[in-house]
Amino acid sequence: MAAPLGARSLPRWRHDVHVSYELRALAGRHEVLALAASEAGAALVRLPQGCALLPVTGEVFDQLGGGAVKPFGDVFWFLSGGIDALARRISRAGAVAYLEADIFGGTGTQATVLWQDGEVRLGPVTTQLGPPVWDGPDSRWAFNQAFRYFGTDRGSANDEFAALGLGRWRSTEGWAASGSS
Numbered sequence: 001m002a003a004p005l006g007a008r009s010l011p012r013w014r015h016d017v018h019v020s021y022e023l024r025a026l027a028g029r030h031e032v033l034a035l036a037a038s039e040a041g042a043a044l045v046r047l048p049q050g051c052a053l054l055p056v057t058g059e060v061f062d063q064l065g066g067g068a069v070k071p072f073g074d075v076f077w078f079l080s081g082g083i084d085a086l087a088r089r090i091s092r093a094g095a096v097a098y099l100e101a102d103i104f105g106g107t108g109t110q111a112t113v114l115w116q117d118g119e120v121r122l123g124p125v126t127t128q129l130g131p132p133v134w135d136g137p138d139s140r141w142a143f144n145q146a147f148r149y150f151g152t153d154r155g156s157a158n159d160e161f162a163a164l165g166l167g168r169w170r171s172t173e174g175w176a177a178s179g180s181s
Helices: 012-016 030-040 058-063 081-090 142-149 172-177
Strands: 021-029 051-055 096-104 107-116 119-129
Touching: 021 030, 021 081, 021 172, 030 051, 030 081, 030 096, 051 172, 081 096, 096 142, 107 142, 119 142
Parallel strands: none
Antiparallel strands: 021 051, 021 096, 096 107, 107 119
């Protein structure tokens, strides 16, 4: 059947249009983050290669003391003093990273900080994404640096982000709803 006169077909490139992506989460080895999830009363999401995410939803953010104290100034929007304190405590059992991304239309930021033995070992690292240059995945991206610290093997994937499937959900709430383990 022919399209009605004046109707426009969708462009073939519609699946290539950049959409939004936001993430706020603690990340690390599953056994380490299980301790954080237990303490925070939050869901833990398994990732490949023995890694996991603890999505920092609004409820988790509030549970850990809200945002009155920002230990890294304006580098992070949602990294509160309570999240920092939890990460420092849990990092005595193994490295823990905080990941924060806010991207829309291919433009935005990724930021991370990583603790081990109660001390900051990486960062904060911030990556600005978008115009004028968008060359795709890069080993210098903040999230990739944190996941390399955990020993993530990118294998045949473009980068560590792709190897762990971090593009599977586009929001913190999507990750939280994806199930716990």
